[in-house]
Amino acid sequence: MADAVARSALAFYRGLGCLAAPTLPFLMRGRLLAGKEDRNRLGERFGRAGLARPAGPLVWVHAASVGEALSVMALIERIGAAGPRVLLTTGTVTSARIAAAHAPAGTLHQFAPLDVAPAITRFLDHWRPDLAIFVESEVWPVTIGEIARRAIPHIVVNARLSVRSAQRWSHLAGVAGDLFGRFALVLAQSQADAERLRTLGADPVVVTGNLKYDAMAPRAEAQAVADLKDTIGDRPVWLAANTHPGEEELVADAHAALAPRFPGLLTILVPRHPERGGAIRAALAERGLTVAQRSLGEAVGSATAVLLADTLGEMGLFYRLSPIAFLGGSLAARGGHSPIEAAALNTAVLHGPHVDNQEDFYRAFDRIGASTLVSDGAHLVEAVGALMADPTAAAAMAVAGARILDQNRGSLDRAFAAIEPFLAPLAARAAEGRAREPD
Numbered sequence: 024m025a026d027a028v029a030r031s032a033l034a035f036y037r038g039l040g041c042l043a044a045p046t047l048p049f050l051m052r053g054r055l056l057a058g059k060e061d062r063n064r065l066g067e068r069f070g071r072a073g074l075a076r077p078a079g080p081l082v083w084v085h086a087a088s089v090g091e092a093l094s095v096m097a098l099i100e101r102i103g104a105a106g107p108r109v110l111l112t113t114g115t116v117t118s119a120r121i122a123a124a125h126a127p128a129g130t131l132h133q134f135a136p137l138d139v140a141p142a143i144t145r146f147l148d149h150w151r152p153d154l155a156i157f158v159e160s161e162v163w164p165v166t167i168g169e170i171a172r173r174a175i176p177h178i179v180v181n182a183r184l185s186v187r188s189a190q191r192w193s194h195l196a197g198v199a200g201d202l203f204g205r206f207a208l209v210l211a212q213s214q215a216d217a218e219r220l221r222t223l224g225a226d227p228v229v230v231t232g233n234l235k236y237d238a239m240a241p242r243a244e245a246q247a248v249a250d251l252k253d254t255i256g257d258r259p260v261w262l263a264a265n266t267h268p269g270e271e272e273l274v275a276d277a278h279a280a281l282a283p284r285f286p287g288l289l290t291i292l293v294p295r296h297p298e299r300g301g302a303i304r305a306a307l308a309e310r311g312l313t314v315a316q317r318s319l320g321e322a323v324g325s326a327t328a329v330l331l332a333d334t335l336g337e338m339g340l341f342y343r344l345s346p347i348a349f350l351g352g353s354l355a356a357r358g359g360h361s362p363i364e365a366a367a368l369n370t371a372v373l374h375g376p377h378v379d380n381q382e383d384f385y386r387a388f389d390r391i392g393a394s395t396l397v398s399d400g401a402h403l404v405e406a407v408g409a410l411m412a413d414p415t416a417a418a419a420m421a422v423a424g425a426r427i428l429d430q431n432r433g434s435l436d437r438a439f440a441a442i443e444p445f446l447a448p449l450a451a452r453a454a455e456g457r458a459r460e461p462d
Contacts, residue, residue: 091118157177184220237434261345
């Protein structure tokens with residue numbers, strides 16, 4: 024009975040998507056006007072390919088947003104080295120730009136199709152992937168069903184499932200069992216994640232750890248680092264990274280409070296969404312702060328109070344310039360952002376209380392003093408000021424963060440070993456194809 028109810032519910036969801044399909048262009052137009060879609064590539068969201076499918080075996084890797092995309096780059100590199108071509112899909116404009124900047128050579132990129140039958144069917148008809156690998160917690164019923172219908176092995180890597188999400192799925196146990204039971208393999212971040220996933224029907228589930236611990240430190244051009252270091256000189260510097268609306272005001276207040284104590288203070292402000300740069304600049308200017316806006320090519324001068332780094336792909340540069348970083352999305356209730364990149368580049372980490380999306384990371388970091396929780400704007404001023412006044416304490420936090428990374432590395436090796444049986448026949452086919460190519 025439960026199976027029949029689950030099938031009916033999923034059929035209803037699929038049918039609802041088909042009925043809604045004619046309205047989706049209007050929905051996407053609204054997202055386009057809001058800057059959330061790429062006008063030139065909007066067709067990809069409806070499954071209309073923007074590239075030709077290459078010959079030979081193809082592995083489809085899906086990573087919803089920036090963090091997931093960055094975490095899987097090293098795995099994509101290993102898959103590509105084994106022989107198959109890799110198609111990476113992402114769901115946001117920002118993650119597409121990150122993919123363009125950081126994806127290994129030979130990786131194809133498309134925007135992910137919407138989870139409606141016309142779009143995903145069109146996508147799969149064109150790309151015909153031999154293996155699908157999804158990152159973390161993407162559960163799209165129509166997509167999962169179509170992948171299963173075509174007998175494409177479907178793997179979830181770096182899988183996580185919060186207690187809250189597991190409780191919500193438990194009210195739809197039949198549907199959850201039908202969906203989670205279709206995965207060929209689930210590689211979980213932790214034992215707790217694995218247990219929750221098994222309860223919902225996933226099998227087999229293997230704990231391989233968090234790929235983000237194995238992610239490469241963000242790159243930066245050595246000359247760019249040297250030039251900006253030379254420009255800044257011995258001025259005190261701190262970084263506010265991945266900030267969201269409401270947090271830039273707190274950062275500006277912190278700068279105003281700290282500047283009298285630390286003459287020449289430079290605050291580097293990196294908004295999570297660079298397209299907000301113009302509005303942020305205007306708000307900072309209203310407060311009387313002199314701003315150098317990086318997207319406009321403005322240089323940092325001796326009077327610059329804030330370097331507004333409204334660009335993409337330069338976090339490696341800014342972490343290398345600052346011994347202290349506040350990570351945004353955590354005073355604003357956005358779930359927080361990962362401290363791994365900061366720790367990889369020897370930066371002490373501060374964060375707010377809203378870190379639900381990164382709870383495991385911050386529990387580990389806070390426990391050994393690799394990061395500090397700041398409860399509000401006043402506490403942010405206090406914490407930044409204390410670390411600026413005591414560089415040794417900031418350095419000790421950075422060392423503790425690096426220790427956590429060292430203790431938790433290895434998930435990449437474990438994940439690749441787990442998916443290698445699915446890759447081996449694809450690698451053999453790729454090798455045969457290369458052997459048949461004319462010299």
